[in-house]
Amino acid sequence: MPKTSPPNKSTASKASARNKDSGPAQPPASGSADKAVAKAAEANDLVAGMPFNSTKSAEHGFANGLAPQVGATVAPASRLPTGSTLTEENTSEKVGSVAPEGVNATIEPLDRVRVDSSKQALTTNQGVKVADNQNSLKYGVRGPALLEDFILREKITHFDHERIPERIVHARGSGAHGFFECYDAATDLTKAAPFQKAGKTTPVFARFSTVAGERGSKDTARDVRGFAVKFYTDEGNWDLVGNNMPVFFIQDAMKFPDLVHAVKPEPHNQMPQAASAHDTFWDFVSLMPESTHMLMWQMSDRAIPRSYATMQGFGVHTFRMVNEEGTSVFVKFHWTPAAGTHSLVWDEAVKISGADPDYHRRDLWERIESGAYPEYELGVQVFTEEQAEEFSFDILDATKIVPEELVPIRPLGRMVLNRNPDNFFAETEQIAFCTAHIVPGLDFSNDPLLAGRHHSYIDTQISRLGGPNFHEIPINAPVAPVHNNQRDGLHRQAIPRGRVSYEPNSLAGGCPFQAGAAQGFVSVAASLSKQDEQGKVRAKPEKFADHYTQATLFFESQSPVEQDHIANAFRFELSKVTVPAIRQRTVAMLRNASEALAAKVGKGLGMLTMPEALPRAATEVATPEIMKSPALSLLHRPGDGSLAGRKVAILVAPGVEGDFVLSAQAALLEHGVVARIVGPHIGHIPTVSGDALDADASMENEPGFLFDALILADGAEAVAALSQDGHTMEFIRDQFRHCKPILCVGVARHLMRQAGLPISMDKSMAQGGTGLIVVDAGEGDGSLDAFMAAMQKHRHFGREMDPPLL
Numbered sequence: 001m002p003k004t005s006p007p008n009k010s011t012a013s014k015a016s017a018r019n020k021d022s023g024p025a026q027p028p029a030s031g032s033a034d035k036a037v038a039k040a041a042e043a044n045d046l047v048a049g050m051p052f053n054s055t056k057s058a059e060h061g062f063a064n065g066l067a068p069q070v071g072a073t074v075a076p077a078s079r080l081p082t083g084s085t086l087t088e089e090n091t092s093e094k095v096g097s098v099a100p101e102g103v104n105a106t107i108e109p110l111d112r113v114r115v116d117s118s119k120q121a122l123t124t125n126q127g128v129k130v131a132d133n134q135n136s137l138k139y140g141v142r143g144p145a146l147l148e149d150f151i152l153r154e155k156i157t158h159f160d161h162e163r164i165p166e167r168i169v170h171a172r173g174s175g176a177h178g179f180f181e182c183y184d185a186a187t188d189l190t191k192a193a194p195f196q197k198a199g200k201t202t203p204v205f206a207r208f209s210t211v212a213g214e215r216g217s218k219d220t221a222r223d224v225r226g227f228a229v230k231f232y233t234d235e236g237n238w239d240l241v242g243n244n245m246p247v248f249f250i251q252d253a254m255k256f257p258d259l260v261h262a263v264k265p266e267p268h269n270q271m272p273q274a275a276s277a278h279d280t281f282w283d284f285v286s287l288m289p290e291s292t293h294m295l296m297w298q299m300s301d302r303a304i305p306r307s308y309a310t311m312q313g314f315g316v317h318t319f320r321m322v323n324e325e326g327t328s329v330f331v332k333f334h335w336t337p338a339a340g341t342h343s344l345v346w347d348e349a350v351k352i353s354g355a356d357p358d359y360h361r362r363d364l365w366e367r368i369e370s371g372a373y374p375e376y377e378l379g380v381q382v383f384t385e386e387q388a389e390e391f392s393f394d395i396l397d398a399t400k401i402v403p404e405e406l407v408p409i410r411p412l413g414r415m416v417l418n419r420n421p422d423n424f425f426a427e428t429e430q431i432a433f434c435t436a437h438i439v440p441g442l443d444f445s446n447d448p449l450l451a452g453r454h455h456s457y458i459d460t461q462i463s464r465l466g467g468p469n470f471h472e473i474p475i476n477a478p479v480a481p482v483h484n485n486q487r488d489g490l491h492r493q494a495i496p497r498g499r500v501s502y503e504p505n506s507l508a509g510g511c512p513f514q515a516g517a518a519q520g521f522v523s524v525a526a527s528l529s530k531q532d533e534q535g536k537v538r539a540k541p542e543k544f545a546d547h548y549t550q551a552t553l554f555f556e557s558q559s560p561v562e563q564d565h566i567a568n569a570f571r572f573e574l575s576k577v578t579v580p581a582i583r584q585r586t587v588a589m590l591r592n593a594s595e596a597l598a599a600k601v602g603k604g605l606g607m608l609t610m611p612e613a614l615p616r617a618a619t620e621v622a623t624p625e626i627m628k629s630p631a632l633s634l635l636h637r638p639g640d641g642s643l644a645g646r647k648v649a650i651l652v653a654p655g656v657e658g659d660f661v662l663s664a665q666a667a668l669l670e671h672g673v674v675a676r677i678v679g680p681h682i683g684h685i686p687t688v689s690g691d692a693l694d695a696d697a698s699m700e701n702e703p704g705f706l707f708d709a710l711i712l713a714d715g716a717e718a719v720a721a722l723s724q725d726g727h728t729m730e731f732i733r734d735q736f737r738h739c740k741p742i743l744c745v746g747v748a749r750h751l752m753r754q755a756g757l758p759i760s761m762d763k764s765m766a767q768g769g770t771g772l773i774v775v776d777a778g779e780g781d782g783s784l785d786a787f788m789a790a791m792q793k794h795r796h797f798g799r800e801m802d803p804p805l806l
C-alpha cells in the first residue's frame, strides 16, 4: 500500500487554485507565494468586501431619476484578482505588456493607426514580403494559374470586398477635421464640456453631403445639404447632425422612408439621379402640405450653395441645454459661415455638374490645403418652456423655425476646419453620426422626428459598417475613456482584461462602476402632465396643422431676386413632372403660401387656368409674431468680405500682355484668391514682350462657369486669337449670365462685344455697379482693387434676365 500524508492547507489551496471547474469550501490561504493561490485569495477578499448590493435600495423612486447614485466599488489588494490570466506578465512584441490600469487604448489619437509606407517593401496582409507583384503563380510560363497562389487570392479577395453599402441617404459627402473654440464660458446655459471655458478647444470632424444622390453623384444637385459635426469632447462624443436648412419636409419619422422613396430615383427605371425634379417626389410632397415651408427653402438658392464654406448649418430640431444646477432651457443650433452665405445660380449648377461633379468636394479640399480654412460660428437661440408655450407655432414641429427676430442668436464659439483627412474611406466614409450621441449638459426635446432619428442612424450603421462595433473604427472612437461591459460582435478590436463583463459585480471590485449624477448623463425629467391625461396615442398636436404661415414668411422675407429664383426653380422642377395633375396639385398648394408665387409658377408652366387652392388642414391659425424676417435672406449674411478660396480665370492667348497677367495673379493670390491662367491650351503661351506664361488650365478643361470672376487681359494678337475660338464666347457669356465680375482691359473689350454682352463698352458706363469693369490699355493694375471690391459682392444680379439674353 502506498503511504499517504495528512492533508496540508497550502497544498489544497494550490490544487484548488489550479482547478477551474469547482471550488473549495474554505477560502484559500492568503499571502501565498504561489500566484494562483494569491489570486484566488485576493479574489475572495475582493468579493467579500461587497457582501451585498449596497446601492440596490436607492435605485427606486423618482429621486433616483433626477440624481442617480455612483455605483459601489471595492479596491482590490493588487491587480491580480481582476486580471484575465496569470500569464499577463509574459510579454512579447505582439502582446505587449499588462494593460495599463484604467486605460482603453482604442481611443488613443489616430496616430496609432496611421500607416506610412515610405522606404517599406510591399507585403501581404500577413506581413510576408511580396517578391513579385506583377505575375500570378502559373504552372510554366504559359501554363494555367494555380489555386495555390495565396498572394493573388488574398489581393483579389480583399479587392472584391472593398466596397461597403453606401449611406441610404446623404451618400455623397465630404469631410474635414478641425476644432471648435469656445468664446466665453456658457455655464449659465449648459455643463456640456465644449462650453465650459473661454478659449477651450474641442476636436471636431465635419461631413457635408447631399441627401438624394448616390455616392458618386454630382455635388451641385438641387438638394438639401447635410451639415454633420462630431465633437470629440472630454466627456464623450457629441454629434450635431444638421442640415443647411433649418426645417424639414415631414413632422414625424414615420414618414421618412416614404419621403426618401419618393425623392430617390424612381424604382422602375432608376432615374433621375440626384434630382427631385420627377413625378414621385412632387406626387408625395403635394399630398403632404406640411412640406410647403421646406419646399420654399429647397427651391431657393440655398439648395445650390457655392461652397460648403458659404452655407449655414442648423440643428433643425429643438434641443435642450442643461446647466450644473439641472436647469434646462430649449435651444436651436445655428452655424453661420464667416465667408457669408453665397450660392450658385441654377444654370451654373447644371453646367458645373457636367464639368466638375466634385465641385464642392474639390472646393473644400483646396480651401483647406491652401490655408483658407472654412470657419463657422456656432450660436443658439435660447428660450424657456413657458416662452415656447406662447409661440404661435409648436417648437416640436420640424417644419417650423423660431424666427431670429423673435429669439436672437447667442454666439457660443467658432469651428475652424483645418485638416483634410489622410484617407477618404477610413475617415469620411466610415464616420458614423447619430443624433442620439449627446453629452451631459445637452438633451432632446420631444420632437417626434428627432426620436425616430435616434433609432435610425445606429440601426443603419450596423449594416453599413458591418456589425455593432463601428464605434471602435478609429474615426468614430471618442477621446473620452470608454469602459463598459459590451462585448464581442463582428470585428471587435478592444481586448478587455479580466473575466467580468456585467454590473453589478464584486469580482472586479464593482468596476466599471455606475458614474452617478455628478459625472454621468442624466436625462431631464421633463413634465409629461398634459400627455398623462391623453395616454398612448398615434396623433399630432393641433398646431402642426398650420402648413403655410411660415412658408409665406420665408417667401415674403426674400429679396426680389431670390423670389424670382424660387419661382424659376418651381417652374423647372414641375416642368419635369410628366403627370399634369401632380403639377396642378402643387400649384394649388402654393396658392396657400403665396398667390404671387403660385401665379408666376402657373404662368411659367403654361397653365391656362389656375387650380383651386388646396383645402387647408387648419381652419384657424394663430397670428404669427413676425411677418417678415430679413435674416432668412441669403443676402443678409454677406460675410467678412474675405476673397480667400474664390477662383478667378485670367484668359490668355499668344501675344497677351504678360506683365499684367502676372501682376494681377500675384495681387489676387495675396488675398487668398486662386487665380488661374487659362489659355486655348495648357502650357507655353508667348507674351507680347517675348516672355512666356505657363497656362495651368484651358478653356476646354476648365470652362468659364467654374470660376467666380474673369479677367480679360489686353494684347491685340491674343484678342485676335481668342476671337477665333468659340470657347471664348461661351466663357464670357457664362460669366456674364451668372452675374460674375469681369475685368476687361484695353482691346479685350472686342471680345465682350463679340460675345454680344448687352452693355456699353464705354469705360464710364460699364463701371456703375454692374460688376463689369472695362478699362483702357495700361489701366489694368490700377483697376484690380475695384475688381476685388466687385468680387466681394460675389454676384451682380442687376444684370440678370429671365429668360437670359445670352
Ligand code: HEM
Residues within 6 Å of the ligand: 166, 167, 168, 169, 170, 173, 207, 208, 209, 225, 226, 227, 228, 241, 242, 243, 247, 248, 252, 253, 256, 315, 316, 317, 398, 431, 432, 433, 449, 452, 453, 456, 457, 460, 461, 464
Ligand atoms: C431634421 C431632419 C434630418 C436631418 C437634419 C438629417 C441630417 C442627416 C445628415 C447630415 C446625415 C449625413 C450624416 C453623415 O454625414 O454621415 C444623415 C444621414 C442619415 N439620416 Fe438623416 N436627417 C434628418 C432626418 C432623418 C430622419 C427622420 C431619418 C430617419 C428616421 C434619418 C435617417 C438618416 C439615415 C439612416 C442616415 C444615414 C446614416 C449613415 O448611414 O451613416 N434622417 N441625416
